Amino acid sequence: MHDLAALEADGVTATFVASTEFVTATDVQARALGFxxxxxxxxxxxxxxxxxxxxxxxxxxxxxxxxxAVTSGT
Incomplete structure (x- = not known):
């Protein structure tokens, strides 16, 4: 997640890929990083x-x- 934040901050489109077990953890970590x-x-x-x-x-x-995800701009 930190790498994704760094890439996005540098203007590089990135997408997080994980198994469904990590949906909640992804949301919590993203909010903690300001996403x-x-x-x-x-x-x-x-x-x-x-x-x-x-x-x-x-x-x-x-x-x-x-x-x-990487081409939609969202």
């Missing part, structure tokens, strides 16, 4: 026990949402 909202994409949780193929499928599913 009104953070562009974020969440994937299904948990991820630590997934196979390479399952991780690739999660990434494929999230890709359009990541691209939307």
């Amino acid at each position: 009104a909202s953070v562009p974020a994409v969440y994937v299904a949780h948990p991820i630590q026990d997934r196979t390479d193929e399952e991780m690739a499928a999660l990434a494929d599913e999230a890709l359009a949402r990541v691209l939307e």
Whole structure:
């Protein structure tokens, strides 16, 4: 989150990607860093026990949402 804040402060569009377990933590941390909202994409949780193929499928599913987040300007 700190890296995202630094990138945004430098005018670089960034998006936070995490599993759904971290929705609340993302919101709390963003507010603590002064973000009104953070562009974020969440994937299904948990991820630590997934196979390479399952991780690739999660990434494929999230890709359009990541691209939307970094190009929408919100």
